[in-house]
Amino acid sequence: MRHHEGLLEKIESYCDRYNNVLTLVTSPTIVTGGEAAKNASKLVDWIHCLINSVGLCRHSYILAIGGGAVLDAVGLAAATAHRGIRLIRIPTTVLAQNDSGIGIKNGINAFGKKNFIGTFAPPHAVINDFDFLTTLEDRDWRGGVAEAIKVALLKDANFFEYIATHVNAIARRDLDVMQQIVYRCAQLHLNHIAHGGDPFEMGSSRPLDFGHWAAHRLEYLTDYRLRHGEAVAIGIALDCTYSYLAGLLSHQQWQQILNTLSAIGFTLYVSEMASSGLFEGLTEFREHLGGELSITLLQGIGKALEVNEVNLNLYEQAIRHLRKLYKAYSA
Numbered sequence: 393m394r395h396h397e398g399l400l401e402k403i404e405s406y407c408d409r410y411n412n413v414l415t416l417v418t419s420p421t422i423v424t425g426g427e428a429a430k431n432a433s434k435l436v437d438w439i440h441c442l443i444n445s446v447g448l449c450r451h452s453y454i455l456a457i458g459g460g461a462v463l464d465a466v467g468l469a470a471a472t473a474h475r476g477i478r479l480i481r482i483p484t485t486v487l488a489q490n491d492s493g494i495g496i497k498n499g500i501n502a503f504g505k506k507n508f509i510g511t512f513a514p515p516h517a518v519i520n521d522f523d524f525l526t527t528l529e530d531r532d533w534r535g536g537v538a539e540a541i542k543v544a545l546l547k548d549a550n551f552f553e554y555i556a557t558h559v560n561a562i563a564r565r566d567l568d569v570m571q572q573i574v575y576r577c578a579q580l581h582l583n584h585i586a587h588g589g590d591p592f593e594m595g596s597s598r599p600l601d602f603g604h605w606a607a608h609r610l611e612y613l614t615d616y617r618l619r620h621g622e623a624v625a626i627g628i629a630l631d632c633t634y635s636y637l638a639g640l641l642s643h644q645q646w647q648q649i650l651n652t653l654s655a656i657g658f659t660l661y662v663s664e665m666a667s668s669g670l671f672e673g674l675t676e677f678r679e680h681l682g683g684e685l686s687i688t689l690l691q692g693i694g695k696a697l698e699v700n701e702v703n704l705n706l707y708e709q710a711i712r713h714l715r716k717l718y719k720a721y722s723a
Contacts, residue, residue: 395527399457414453417446427616429461430500433509439469443477453478453516459485459532460492460620464507467498471513478516484524486536486570487621490577491543494518496585496592505676506608512592520578522571533565534657535621540577541653542602542628547580549694556648559655593681599696601677602688603627606665609673613664625658626665626714632690633710634702640691649693654721661718665711671704 400420407416421442429435439454448454454477456466463481470479483493499510525533537555544552554572555562561569584600585591598604607627611618618626629650636646653660664670678685684700691697 396524403455417448417452418442423458423462423466425458425462427461427501427611427620429458430465431616433500433502435462435465436469436472436500439466440473443469443473448473448477450474450477453480455480455482457482457484458488459483460488463488463493464497464499464510467513467515468500468510471498471511476513479513481515481518482524483518483520485528485532486525486534486574487532487539488536489520489522489525490536490574491539491581493520494578494582504612505680506611507680520574522567522574525570526567530565530657531619531622533570534562535619537562537573537656538621538625538628538653538658540573541649542624543577543580543584543600545628545632545649545690545693546599546602546688546696547584547694548576549692551576551580552652552693556652559652562656595681595683595686597686597688597698598677598681599688599698602690602696603629603631605673605677605687606630606670609670609676610662610664613667613669614662618662622658625653626660626662629653629658629660629714630665630707630710631688633713634707635689635691635697637706637710637713638689638703640689640697642692645690645693650717659718661711661714665714670711671707674702 403420404416407414423429423435454466454470456463456479460483463483467479470477481493483489496512496514497507497510498513499507502508541552541555544555558569581600590597603624604627607620607623610623610626611620632641632646632649635641636643650660674685687699687702689697689699
């Protein structure tokens with residue numbers, strides 16, 4: 393809240409003025425942000441206690457303002473109290489505004505696994521206020537762009553081209569460009585949820601989690617030193633490199649993807665990628681849905697391909713490629 397002084401007072405003042413529309417039953421409360429918000433059940437338990445003490449019901453609303461991790465945890469609490477209390481999300485980061493905030497997943501981490509405890513529950517409403525983006529750290533500003541690149545690579549080659557040709561504007565924090573990125577990414581994400589045929593992931597496929605099997609594992613292996621968007625950028629680079637080595641993606645497209653990620657400011661290799669524990673991410677990815685392994689690769693920009701088995705030796709080769717590129721870039 394140090395970046396938005398007076399926000400709590402403004403919320404209370406608004407509710408006082410329009411109490412016929414929105415009545416606060418308790419004062420707004422500040423909670424811990426970042427991945428710490430969902431690394432234990434503490435926040436969810438606290439919200440459950442608060443819901444009980446103030447007497448919220450299914451016709452009540454919970455208003456959550458924050459980044460993706462906070463929204464995930466608050467969403468889980470809202471979805472499980474009384475089997476569901478209406479949730480209004482106001483995401484405050486690029487990543488939350490263009491991806492997680494408009495999704496239907498809620499959850500917390502457990503047993504060293506990302507989102508092990510969770511549920512599907514669509515929010516009642518999502519409000520994006522771009523003013524929140526102006527106070528983000530550079531890491532969080534660019535972190536959400538990884539999710540935009542992900543969905544562009546899967547679904548919209550023109551959108552990826554827009555990102556690739558505006559990397560300098562992104563790096564210098566051009567808000568107009570970021571608004572266009574957030575809007576298009578959220579539009580594609582929402583369209584997939586509404587019309588993709590499997591909104592609650594009853595099957596074994598998670599195409600919108602392209603690059604995420606490695607990203608989730610790297611977050612854990614780095615003790616969350618890597619933020620989600622940074623880990624996703626690495627996961628995308630790894631799966632794109634694998635796709636290139638497997639003959640699915642042309643050299644030119646592979647280079648364009650890696651150059652775009654690098655130009656935005658992402659590091660595409662960390663030492664934890666050499667850990668044998670990285671590939672446990674494939675097992676966790678399969679277990680999270682059940683059924684057979686389903687990994688999304690690329691056979692072109694804007695052209696996704698689902699496969700049910702992968703070559704670990706080829707992935708190890710892809711890791712070596714990224715390490716070599718990282719050393720050359722760092723020299």
